[in-house]
Amino acid sequence: MASHLDSNVIPPSRQRETPRSGLTWIGQSMKRVEDPRILAGKGGYIDDVTVPGMAHAAMVTSPHAHARIVSIDTSKARALPGVIGVYTGQDLARVVDPCPSFASPPVPQHAIVLDKVRHVGEVVAAVVAEDRYVAEDAAELVEVEWEILPANVDIEASLEATGDAVIHPDDRDSNRALDESFQFGPVDEHFAAAAHVIKRRLRWHRSSAQAIETCGVVAQFDPISGSYTIHANTNFYNFIPFVIGGSLRVSPGELRIIPVLAGGSFGSKVFNHKILIRTAGLSRLAGVPVKYIEDRVEHFTNSDSHGSDRLYDAELAVMEDGTFKSLRFTVLDDYGAYLQFGVGTHGNAMAQVTGPYRIESFGMRVIAVLSNKTQQGPYRGFGSEVTNWVMERMADAAAKELGRDPVELREQNMIAADAFPYMIPTGNIYDSGNFQKVLAEAKGLFDLDAWRERAKALRAGGRCVGVGVATCMERSVYGPTEWWSLNNRETPGFTLTSTPEAITARVDPSGKLFVTLHSPMVGNSPETVVTQVLAERLTVAPEDVVINYSDSQSGFNSVGPQGSRFTAMIAGACVSASIKLEERLKRFGAYMLQRRPEDVELRDGCVAVVGSQDQKKTFAEIALTSSFFRLSFPEGEEYDSGIDCTAVYDHPISTDPDPERKHLGIFYPIVGHICHMVAVEVDPGTGKVEILDYAAVHDNGTIVNPRTLGGQVWGGTANGIGTALSEQFLYDADGQFTNPNFSEFAMPTANEMPRNFKLGHVETPSPYTEYGVKGGGEGGRLGAPSALTSAIEDALSDFGVTISSLPVTPPVLRGMIRAAQASG
Template structure:
């Protein structure tokens, strides 16, 4: 692979309009809600009011008798005709169906659904479904769930532990023994979400003649079709997932597998198209919304000069009632378990427990943001312990430029980076000395002021081997992505991708890269999302992977097209390929440039002039290319060391905050973020990702948390109660760009969708703790609500 030389680039890294923007800004996107099939029926959901209860009986008669109601579906019926939802962990005695069977396990769990002519009627009928429950004692606290052997969420499973793994990479005990100091602390990451503007939606139709399921869904999820076909007990190629719908935001949470099974079953049973569009109450209470909910107990060993030697980490994660893909969020952090620091050894205990709360789903960063919050807290604590500057501890421990590729204890080789360079650039732009002066003056005036400092690594483009780490029966070693290019007889180019997009700008990505390779204006290149039966190989747009994987696949496909064009030209110009030159589609004789063949002639020949094709060449002009995840591709070694992600982006976050000492309210007055994701394919997209991710992180740091009472009642399913920040709460952000190309991708690109979110919570926590430091206080949980901070300041307690 070659490195980019941006001076030679025509389209990549240039500030160019994002293809998708116009239709989103003008309201001409096409979403699931816009799919209108005739005679579609609608669904309303009956939800559990209990955190844990046995279902004694369900009387659906009054509901089904209502005019315009077509069916009432209960868990018992659905379980009779479908198989349980598959999930990645190997837990044979944990069964998950879309509708509760015999027992409900969280407030809001779906117990039955009503199908009616319209959504209003469906809700009227849902109120008439009578469910008799026998309430049971739920388990809500994850530490209690870990030890309790009586209050079990899944009694057949025999415990509340879904996963418990012990990893030890390097001489941890030795490193602790020879370190000057060690300190331990606990931090807690609150259960929050990504809050897409569009809730999940799905429409399904059973094609009786073809015996096929046609389905439109606002997903961002690997294995969706496999899981759906398996639950429906139909062959994989009997499902056609239409992926040409726009998805109105996701960052991990657009799963919808239970929704899809319900509508698919009903569409087949009733021979009607069925639609389920979540409302916000369903989405937040019982859809796919809740992210990691994690307690870290960390022990860090270091020398008096600030050199960090070793870490012992225990992560206890509350997965809620059903495992899904949530628990794997404990495994991604293994790929960057030491962050950007040179730390010789790590012990990692990862525990996932089930509780009577809504099931956890992937959220941006897949567990990396909580882990980074813990790691950066550890570095800050070392500085505080040694009474040294946080900046100096980081400078001392950051991996240096000449040390790449850098192998970390858990087996990842970091591809490239210039951590100290990004740090310095960000410090310069933030005018760090001046920020410190400002903090000093504020403190002299009696105000609480703090500067935050955090770095973060963003692993991108993974091979999914973390699944094997947590479930050795899953021998998965790759997570590929393909791209197809079709050039029509007129010479016009279409790029085909195999999955949905949820706002990441993949059409711009693919068009830009194809345009770069084939030297055509990307604005003239169409990019389409094929349905699942026509799609190139895909594993979905997760894990900060599409620039790396789809981008490199598109480049490879374009190179195949170019090679074919050159071969056709060579045949028709009567010159060997190595004597020819390609420029903007035209192929020239290097010596006699007037001896050439145009792009349209080449394309005409490829499609229609078989007699002019080189002997044996397949007619047509199309290429499919699958990009294998660079590096890795191997199962872990005996010490569970493994390369999971190929590319590592880097960010530095520096916020400046002040706290109202009487109300506890935090104001972020300035925010500087330096970022390096290698070559930027489209700078506006990267900037949007960085700042949007940062805003998401502000929510996790200060505001957002799904809250439960001790009896399992769920408190906040509306935006009045779930405090998602608005534009008022997000500071102006100064972003500072840096480019260290990856040697592993087509143009040096890395992932950029997660870094803002990975760094902001850590950085804002760092700033708040810096502001509290003169009072000898610290806060070690997110979100850091005003009332918690005020409690610390004025009461010395953390009670809200």
């Protein structure tokens, strides 16, 4: 281990439930508990929420990318029958403060702009009316006079902008929001000693999650109590509601956020802070409850959830025998007009930046660039999918320059199966793995040798067929230091170190187990996971587990589903709750059986005497007696009435960053591994890519539910296919967003999916989480872009095409082929 990591000591495991065979419910392909009410249309989404006297809001948005507001005339809109009020940024600022920012130093953002717009679609006024139709009509009557300013679209040009082209001139004199350099280990020495230095310039273009449901809010201000009640399809409602309250100028006791089901998220609904604050403020100004749900164009242009938009200059140091020694890059990241999460996406990526390879040092310069585009937010992978692609592009480039087989070169450099837990140069650890076994499984599932021979023969016959491989990491269960560990050390910001998850549970006198979750359902399977783990641990039937959700005033500050964390974290909370419930069940049950607690066990929903089939008390009997017959038990608080508890599970293993940033600590250590192999054919006349065959092998530790994990991998792979082949947000030179609709933003359909998708699993359980569970919600997108890029490049090898940018749409590929034909 390199000396810069000496202070990063791996703590001992706190695992209580070890991985094992013979489990009853964990590992079973159980149907989702959530599905019946959702399929029956009884789920309860944001548009299902109505309250008495509710009005509706519509937004007036900017047609310009960068402009000062000279004047706003709302008179015609206010005169329209049915309009309750029309409000500008100055009006909203009377009752709310700017939006929260996790950047340090912060980049100010208002829910309705005050004097200047910084991207197309930014809100400059809002109409509240009796219905949405009237509100939309009135919004069209608002007249705005503009002073147009220069627009910043190109990353590199935006860095050099001066004068009126500076986006936030009151806070900084350039569009450079952050510029920090890091070295983890002896990077310069390793590059000086390298036999080969592989260099590539790589470009990843922005896209985003486009869930079936956009973001929405129903907000009501109570002037008597001065409090807000907000329904929203957001995720963070229980983790940091106080920052929403801060913007609304109320305490958490005066703010109640109630979650509803979300029609998909993929990261896009992690926070939703801007529309919560705006809609709540409108309710206060208008004096009525207000509903606002983004239309699709608004979600495209103003949802603050665009994905990564990066330019890399990357270098890989390789020894004479093909050993990868060091990696370094400079990355320009186009964050758009604001910086809500700072450079947390890069902190995220640092958890696995060297991939599955024994790379001994790593260096990075990250430059956060502001531009006149919508700001970035979470999207499945949150930056790690990009660095996976960069690492795999460099591995393919190394194989090409060294004349090596790309699969064999990867295998040569893989971390050995007996080296775990393995600490990478940034300080994060990989908890467990067997990368060679995953690769072997993928080779067999895909039939790699046969496909290579087939592709070679087809290319000889004039067809452009290729085979690609990606061997990538899937970090999960994040620690929050990723949000701030790359910030300037003098102003690191909010240096939080907790990301807990909690549940409340009680055994009802009927014998049912009632569970309250403190995080929402955003398309994942929280109720199913909780049911399986509690049924396993407490020996109850799944149908006896009843689940509901808290609001922000009744729930613990749980973080919720994001960053592939929820299954591992909620399983930990369930184990914690089960231990507490078991202790009380045994105490009461043993007394009722006239035995000692150590003489009884949980069995089939009963407390039973060890070794006896007949001496037992059901959970219903115990809960009924403990709840209503206190005099049947001895004095002492240990026999206080009821079988209930609240249980909190903190991060299973994490450490602080080094004060001098020699390393970033252990912050994303529950790490899975994935290998994707794909065969494609490219039509050289059109540039169209057809996927001929696809195999994905994932190691997500102990699998809780193969059915739901398979759905996550399938869905993530679909996301990754779209990222690689078609999805890109396009801005013209004036900053106009030219494709904010589904007719031009080409999401993949079933026709673009592999006809033959083969999914395999390898299980190397984590030694740190309960039952050895790892996350699996993002893996498909973390691997698919790299595998497809590799396959397309292989298919076009006869043309000498090198792919250095995603997506590779048909026009892009056709242009590459034409250029190669013209030069050849």
